[in-house]
Amino acid sequence: MARFDLQHIDSGHVGGSAQTDILFEMGIMYATGRDCAVDLVAAHKWFNIAAIKGSDRAAELRAELAQSMSKSDLATALREAREWMTSH
Template sequence: MARFNIHEAESGAIGAGAQADILFQLGIMYATGRDCDVDLVAAHKWLNIAAIKGSASAARMRAELAATMTKADIARALREAREWMTMH
């Protein structure tokens, strides 16, 4: 995943059609540590946002990931997703 895509997702500058797919890829990137450190909170955040935007795959992956996370980490991820959605 290119850093360019991360910047686009953070800024909200990407088109609606591709947005769920890119957000899903961000979640996978953070979940697996591909081109970054593993960050399960960030992974859950991006998968949650992708699921909200209509990605069924993201919803499934988010549920699998949540099973391995603490309640506190899930709460933090949900809070960060809500904040991102409010700003974008």
């Protein structure tokens, strides 16, 4: 299974746009179930983080996902994104 290593994402090993691309790809991976189970909460989380980092396409896909998610799932995704941003 392909997994992205986010351990060094903020330590200079990945540049600005490359970092955003990795975050976007994490969203795609979870949204489509590529090499993992489909997880819309995780997909929204990663699209949200990529959008915050400047990805317009991630913002579009985040909005599309939000339309099909429950309020509870959406709140969880937003909380997880906020927690990730705070710790990274």
